[in-house]
Amino acid sequence: MDYSLLNSIDSPADLRRLPRTELKKVADQLRAYVLESVSKTGGHLGSNLGTVELTVALHYVFNTPEDRLVWDVGHQTYPHKVLTGRRDRMSGLRQLGGISGFPRRDESPYDTFGTGHSSTSISAAHGMAMAAKLKGESRKAVAIIGDGSMTAGMAFEALNNAGVAHGGVLGDVLVILNDNDMSISPPVGALNKYLARLMSGSFYTAAREGAKSVLKHTPLYEFARKFEEHTKGMVVPGTIFEEFGFNYVGPIDGHDLESLIPTLENLRDKKGPQFLHIVTKKGAGYKLAEADPVKYHAASGKFDPAVGFVKPATPPKLTFTQVFGDWLCDMAEADPRLVGITPAMREGSGMVEFHKRFPQRYHDVGIAEQHSVTFAAGLACEGVKPVVAIYSTFLQRAYDQMVHDVAIQNLPVLFALDRAGLVGADGATHAGNYDIAYTRCIPNMAVLTPADENECRQALYTGFLHDGPVTVRYPRGSGAGVTPVAEMTAQPWGKGELRRQGERIAILAFGTLLYPALAAAERLNATVANMRFVKPLDAELVAELARTHDALVTVEDGCIMGGAGSAVTEALNAAGIAIPVLQLGLPDEFVEHGDPAKLMSLCGLDAAGIEASIVKRFGEKPQVVRAAATR
């Protein structure tokens, strides 16, 4: 592929020096470059192919980085990265030491706001626009948000705030709605239907024609005809965005530079809140991705662009997500009260089959984590048994709903927490490091940490039977490879199990780190307990292990601060037991993107790392003097 023009652009200033007639060529080369580079690294694909022209137009029209571009989610910023001096660094995308798959303020001055989670862009851009006003600066702030991300409450909270003046001042914020009629899965909800009506034009046409026939013989008709702009507000309903105080323009073709550029120039020069609705195609320019945008949302690894994504020759290992999906179908078969809920993550959460088989009991609520939890609470009030399938990182959004709507009322809602622990290539924004700490402190909430695939199935069953809120957490990808037993058996509530009897040191393992802990224990001849429950914690087992060993080691793939190890030390304190405790887990820092196994090793959470930490703390042949206990 000829990238000669693209290769001459090391910053948007270079782009802005080009004649307009060259921009189509830039876009074509940029699209080919993004496709080629994602085919070598993996990463998000469809959304990036869909925003190529928009990215070229934005950097051409706006004075970036002085004008602020805020990309919602940020999974569509690869073209932006290429045009802002990171073309050569695309080969290290999402890899350890390489650039992030999302915008990062510490990566480039053009990345004005860090993202990864959706629906923050309008709030952030509004903040930037208001800051410019306060500082007497004339820069623009632009939020670029997708139709899926627009469904979240936060986006509307921001519109509600940005559309009105504060102390007589309106921010110069431009919101660009990138409407490709797709989320990761097909979009859902009333907003999607509304946008479709706007796109089809029927909204305006019908409303305008209706109004005209009523007004035809009045002086107002002539007035309205002359001032078409005004008629939108006066005789036909404005779009919802106008009702929020924005000047709405669109929909326009987001792949057509001929209309994008003049429209953006026009909006750039306008004051106050502006709203541009563009229509794009997810996967644009790559036939396979256009035809199957769900599949081509992201590439898990390398692929040949001429062939597309192919199934691996050897069947991949069973993932925890699949274990959950299978369990959900089996449980739904067994209990008609079960309802499955996902906030816009049907594929990632393993609910495709459940959706097919139980469409009436499947709810994709859109990107609306808060709503998903309170909706589940409402269902639970009426005797329905909701299962909220949600990524650990996205549940952070719905913390108050978990506390206020579920736990205080002790409602039986099962949270199936996928992507617990490090997730790898998506990095810190998507890592599920905190859920043990943030769930175990909530009264009434039970927290289960299955160690392998079979335990995951049984833990989900156990949690489902419990008459109160429960989280069952499991990581991205596969585990030790323990095939789930079809028969579902409830685990003894709040009980762990001894997995290896050793001497002096007892390792208390939570979740999938049981297996590296067992490997480390083999070398150290340590005892290992599979704790299974963070809450209720098996305090008897903790006390017994403390009584029969010289030191305890806790191991978890969540943050050390406030995590399962903290639960153990609290239990020891409560029982008045003094014993040295080494707490192993994720450090008090954001762990970068990269290969998950490497990252776990860097955090000292593989077998060698666990062994090394124990030896470092307690010596080569662990000898611990109880009297010198320190915690």
Ligand SMILES: Cc1ncc(C[n+]2csc(CCOP(=O)(O)OP(=O)(O)O)c2C)c(N)n1
């Ligand atoms: C709070 C939150 N929930 C869920 C996600 C997962 N997620 C990432 S992109 C995406 C779809 C976004 O759709 P849209 O904004 O229309 O962008 P498109 O992918 O169509 O370009 C979802 C659900 C997320 N990043 N953040």
Ligand SMILES: CC(=O)[C@@H](O)[C@H](O)COP(=O)(O)O
């Ligand atoms: C951008 C985003 O939030 C999702 O696309 C996310 O990257 C999916 O992660 P998984 O690949 O773990 O489902």
Ligand SMILES: [Mg+2]
């Ligand atoms: Mg979309």
